[in-house]
Amino acid sequence: MENLSVDELFANLKRVVAEEKRGDEPRGSLGEEFQDDKVSVEVDDRAEQFQTIERNLKRLPKLQTDFDQLGANGKQAQAELQRKVTKVDDPIYILESRKKSDKVKPPTETEKWFTLPKPEMTAEVKRDLMIIKHRAALDPKRHYKKEKWQAPERFSIGTIIEGPTEFFSSRLKNKERKNTMLETLMADDKTNKYFKRKYTEVQQKKTSGKKAHYRGVKDKRRKF
16 A cells, blocks of 8 residues: 555545444444454554555645745745835935936036036135135226125136237236236236335334334434
């Protein structure tokens, strides 16, 4: 009985069930000891048959279906679905995620015209911005409106290129061109003379009636 087919196993099961039903019928007037021995032998035989059938059933090939896979991998599939599903709370956030997911296109040459970079604030750049802020004190012949000017966050520094009609009138030579606005002002003789004159005037106003006056008094005392 070690190598039995499926049909033979089910036939044995039916036979064992029929024998159990017959064993449950009421006993006759035979001796009780004989009946007990007979029942114990039948029970042992049935138990042995059940064990044999169970061993043969375990050796049969198992049928794998999609239902079994769903039962085994149900939790794993549910976890994967929860990962894929996203909770929508704000429609604006969806638009932002879509924009980020889209491929970033490189800006064209015309798009660069409308956006200025944020330059690094070095010491030279800070000095040039300070000159622009106090430009009203640079030239006595130019007057500007008084306003609270602040340096913008985005700006660009370039070089002025004269046109062909200004070749002899306002063209700067390469020696006269400097790297910063401060160097350009310091290289101009007229500007330097104006700065020196204004500086002496400011110093005379500050020292009048104070140290200079006291020095004059001391010099007069020494004469006598």
